Amino acid sequence: MTKSYYLTTPIYYVNDAPHIGHAYTTLACDVLARFKRLDGFDVKLLTGTDEHGQKVAKSAADAGVDPKAFTDRVSQNFRDLADAMNFSHDDFIRTTEDRHKTASQAIWKAIAAGTSPKGNNNIYLASYPGWYAVRDEAFYSEAELTIGADGKKIAPSGAEVEWVEEPSYFFRLSDWQDTLLEFYDANPDFILPKTRRNEVTSFVSGGLQDLSVSRTTFKWGVPVPGDDDHIMYVWLDALTNYITGVGYPETETGEYATYWPADLHMVGKDILRFHAVYWPAFLMAAGLEPPKRIFAHGWWTNEGQKISKSLGNVIDPHDLVDKYGLDQVRYFLLREVPFGNDGDFSPTAMINRMNSELANDYGNLAQRVLSMVNKNCDAKVPEPGALTDADEALLSAARGLLDKVRDAIDVQAFHVVLETIWGEIRAANGYVDAQAPWKLAKEDTGRMATVLYVLAEAIRHLALLTQPFMPEASGKILDQLGVSEEARTFEFYGPDHALVAGTFLPKPEGVFPRFQEEAGKDGG
Ligand code: ME8
Numbered sequence: 001m002t003k004s005y006y007l008t009t010p011i012y013y014v015n016d017a018p019h020i021g022h023a024y025t026t027l028a029c030d031v032l033a034r035f036k037r038l039d040g041f042d043v044k045l046l047t048g049t050d051e052h053g054q055k056v057a058k059s060a061a062d063a064g065v066d067p068k069a070f071t072d073r074v075s076q077n078f079r080d081l082a083d084a085m086n087f088s089h090d091d092f093i094r095t096t097e098d099r100h101k102t103a104s105q106a107i108w109k110a111i112a113a114g115t116s117p118k119g120n121n122n123i124y125l126a127s128y129p130g131w132y133a134v135r136d137e138a139f140y141s142e143a144e145l146t147i148g149a150d151g152k153k154i155a156p157s158g159a160e161v162e163w164v165e166e167p168s169y170f171f172r173l174s175d176w177q178d179t180l181l182e183f184y185d186a187n188p189d190f191i192l193p194k195t196r197r198n199e200v201t202s203f204v205s206g207g208l209q210d211l212s213v214s215r216t217t218f219k220w221g222v223p224v225p226g227d228d229d230h231i232m233y234v235w236l237d238a239l240t241n242y243i244t245g246v247g248y249p250e251t252e253t254g255e256y257a258t259y260w261p262a263d264l265h266m267v268g269k270d271i272l273r274f275h276a277v278y279w280p281a282f283l284m285a286a287g288l289e290p291p292k293r294i295f296a297h298g299w300w301t302n303e304g305q306k307i308s309k310s311l312g313n314v315i316d317p318h319d320l321v322d323k324y325g326l327d328q329v330r331y332f333l334l335r336e337v338p339f340g341n342d343g344d345f346s347p348t349a350m351i352n353r354m355n356s357e358l359a360n361d362y363g364n365l366a367q368r369v370l371s372m373v374n375k376n377c378d379a380k381v382p383e384p385g386a387l388t389d390a391d392e393a394l395l396s397a398a399r400g401l402l403d404k405v406r407d408a409i410d411v412q413a414f415h416v417v418l419e420t421i422w423g424e425i426r427a428a429n430g431y432v433d434a435q436a437p438w439k440l441a442k443e444d445t446g447r448m449a450t451v452l453y454v455l456a457e458a459i460r461h462l463a464l465l466t467q468p469f470m471p472e473a474s475g476k477i478l479d480q481l482g483v484s485e486e487a488r489t490f491e492f493y494g495p496d497h498a499l500v501a502g503t504f505l506p507k508p509e510g511v512f513p514r515f516q517e518e519a520g521k522d523g524g
Contacts, residue, residue, distance in 0.1 A: 005041040006259035007032055008242050010267050011093065014049040014071050015059035018081040019307060020345060021268065021300055023317040024333055028297060028414065029266050030087045031334060034468035035409050037088075038489045044259050046245040047082065048093030049075045053234030054134045057220035067220045071096055084318050086326060086471060093241050104222045104232055104240045106249035110286035112225075116175035122285045128168035128212040135159035137234045139212055157270065169214040169230060176281040177208045183280060189293060191276050192412060193340040196269065196296045200276045211278065239279045243288070251288075262291040264412075272296040295412045298342035315345055324515065327470035328354050334414040334469060354515045361425050362462070363512030366477050368432065369455045370508035376441050381456060381482065382449035383501040391454045394431050395495075397424055398461040402493050405465055414469075421465055428458050456481060457499050464493055473511045480508050 009026045012018070026047055033045040050056075051071040060070035075094055082089060093100065112123040131140045133155040140155050148154040153161050184190060184201050191197035214230035215221065221231030240248075242262055246255040267275050272294065280290035302313045320329045332353050337343035373382060387395075401424055408416040432455065440448035463477040467488065478488055482503040491497075 002042045005036045006044045006262045007264040009047040011048040011050040014051045020315040031468045045089045046091045047089045050238045051096045052221040100244045103244035103248045104237050105225045116172045118175040129165040131161040132164040133159035133161045166216045168212040170210040171213045173208045173211045192295045261289040264293045269296040300343045303346045327473040335418045339414045358512035359514040381499045381503040382453045384450040384453035398458040
C-alpha cells in the first residue's frame, strides 16, 4: 500500500507583501513534498492565505475596499509567489472559502460539545479584559509586556498592544496542561528542533491560562455557531485550515481518512506556541488526533537587520529570482544555514554559494564530463570496461547517498542533505582530476570510456537527488544524460537502472553559470 505524507505551510497573512521569509517556509515544504513523491509516497502539500481578523480588516479599510474584495485581490500575490518559486502544492486554501467556514464551525461545535480532562465545559462565555496585539493577532498578559521608546506598552514580539474589554468565549486551556505534557512526553519528536521543544514544554509546565476564542468588536471572521454576535478568534479559524484542507468535518472517508493526522506542520519559530500548544489542545478537545510533528524554523535577517516594512529592507523573492536564478535561490536558502537556525541574507553570501558550490563544484562536474562524452564518445553513453577500486568506490558512495539523505530529510535537516550530496560532488571532481580522462583520450580510450561512464552514472545519482531542491537544473542534467522523464523517481536509484551504453546524448550545455555583477550596476 502506498504510504501517505501530508504536510502544510502556515497560511500567510493575506495583507502582507510576500517576502523571503514566506518563500522560505513554503520552499522547505516544497522540497520535502518533492522528495517524498520521488520516494513513492502519496503526498499532499497544503498552503494558502489567512484572510480573517482585525489586521486584515484594518488593511482593507485603509485601502478603502470591503474586506472580501480586498482579500480576493491580494491573495493572488501568494499564488504568484508560489509560481515564481516553482512550488508544487496540491491545494491552496483561502480561509474565506465556504469549505473553511464549514470546517471552522464544525470544530467549534465539537470542542464545545466535549468536556475538558477535568470534567469542565471546554468553552464558556465570560468577558475578556486584557491586552491584544493586532499585528500578532495575540493576547498577552501584563507580565509579558515592556514599555517601548514612546512610552507605549509592547509585546515580546515588538508589536504594540491595545486594551480590549469585551464579552468573549473562552477555551479552557488551563485544564489541558497535564494532557499536553503527557503528549509531549509520549511523542519526543513532536516538536523539532529539540531546543524549541524545551521552550514549549517549559512554557506549558509553567501553567496555562484560558484562551479568549471569540471577538465581538468587529465582524470580519467566521461567526460562532449559535451566537452571531461573536466571530471566532482568528487563530482558531486559521489553524483549522489544516483539517479543512483534508475535508473535515468528513472524517470517516476521503482525504481526512487518508492524510490525517498530518505528518508535518512547518512553521516559523514566531508561531510555534500556536501550533504546539493551542492547536493540539483544540484538536484533542474536539476528539481529533494531533499532528505528528511541528518543525519551527529560524528567521532571516537582511545583512544583519530584522526584515521589516518600516526599515524598507524587505527582500522580494521575485527580485532575487530575477537576479540570481530560481534554482540558485532555492539552493541558497536551504544551504546557507542549518535548518532551524536563523539566517542572514547578503548578496555576497548568495554569490559565493552560487559561484563556488553550484558553478564550480556541481556545474563544472556535469559540464566537463558531458562535454568529454560529447567530444570523445560520439555523444553516446560510453561502454565501460572492468572497474578499478577507485571506480567502485565512487559508484558505491553515490549509490549509498539515498539512504543517508532519507534519514536527514526525515528530520528536516536540509543542510545535512545538501552537505552529504556535495561531499560526493567533491569526491567526483577529485576522481576526475586523479583519472585525468583528457589524458586517457590520447593514451587509452578504453579506460577513458570507463572513467566517463563511472562519472556519468555518479552524476545520474546526484541529479536524481538534487531534483527536490533544484527541479529545473536537475531536470536539465538528467536530460543531458538521456534519462527519460519516467526514470527519475527513486525507484530508479541504484545499479539496476544504470545508464545504458550506446544511448545517444543531446549536446551538453552549462546549467549553473557563474554570477558576474554587471558593470555599472550597484553592488546590491
Ligand atoms: O503567522 N524569516 O502568517 P505570516 C523567516 N497567518 N520566516 C519568516 C520571516 C522571516 N523574516 N517572516 C515571516 C502567520 N516568516 C499566520 C499563520 S498558520 C495557521 C497562520 C514566516 O504571513 C513566519 O515564521 O505572518 C511564518 O511561518 C510564515 O512566514 C507566515 O507568516
